[in-house]
Amino acid sequence: MESTIEKAIEFENRKFSFKTTSDRILAAREAKDLILEINELYKEKKDAKLMDLMKRLTVIKQKIEKRLKGRPLTATS
Template identity: 65%
Template sequence: MELMEKAREFENRSMSNMSTSDRVEASREAKDLVLSLNEIYKQNKDPEIMDMMKIITAKKQKIEKRLKGRPEI
């Protein structure tokens, strides 16, 4: 599956030294990957696909946390 290869490539990609626009692009790519994988998961309930979605979602959350920054007090 081409989609699983894209997901593995995203999972192994380094997220250090990214600009803000790179982070936004990576976050959008992660969202697209998860939604596409979810459509496939609905059909065949493969646990490997669910694990990949969890990994990508965790990475996406880290990227978004970095985008939002720390709240100022």
């Protein structure tokens, strides 16, 4: 249990300067895995700190995914 939380905190504090798209994909997957693991712990313990950690990781994951998807093409006439 502690190792999952430690991994999540380490992930959260990591500097995100992704050089390649594959780096971003791996980071998004890692974030998703951590969120799911913490969610399992949260189901057992109902600790608000775990929920806050999941929310922070979700924000990071969403930012990474936004970069992956890129900007939508705008219609020009």
